[in-house]
Amino acid sequence: MIPFQALYGYTPSQLALALVQTPIVAVESWVEERQNCNEMLKHNLEVAQNHMKQFADRNRSEKQYEVGEYVFLKLQPYRQTSLGLRRNLKLASKYYGPYKVLPKVGKVVYKLELLEGTSIHPTFHVSPVKPSAKNPEVIENLPSYDHY
Incomplete structure (x- = not known):
């Protein structure tokens, strides 16, 4: 569940920016800028998640025990x-x-x-x-x- 849905109880409406076609140049540049920002945010989130996982896994170790040990x-x-x-x-x-x-x-x-x-x-x-x-x-x- 995303935070918006937890707060308001419904999923937000999403604007499909890739499907927006308009003859206005300013709108097209704005849509392209938003898409670039979204891609950069996704990439930065993946990098941050990988960094946090590596930091958390540093102190973890696999433990397995046999029956009777x-x-x-x-x-x-x-x-x-x-x-x-x-x-x-x-x-x-x-x-x-x-x-x-x-x-x-x-x-x-x-x-x-x-x-x-x-x-x-x-x-x-x-x-x-x-x-x-x-x-x-x-x-x-x-x-x-x-x-x-």
């Missing part, structure tokens, strides 16, 4: 206490997990196997998800100090 989930710690209790929320790490990746829901949306009892939905966009360095099954448990 383990990932960390970035959430704001002071908003999510159902994933884990943290003593000092402001200084705590922002990543929770690792969680197992379940089948893909969309192009960039994954379902994670969260802990039972969590009060958030298990589907996430790839942006707050970070790959885990190792599977938690491979990490050895630390020795226990039961003799103290």
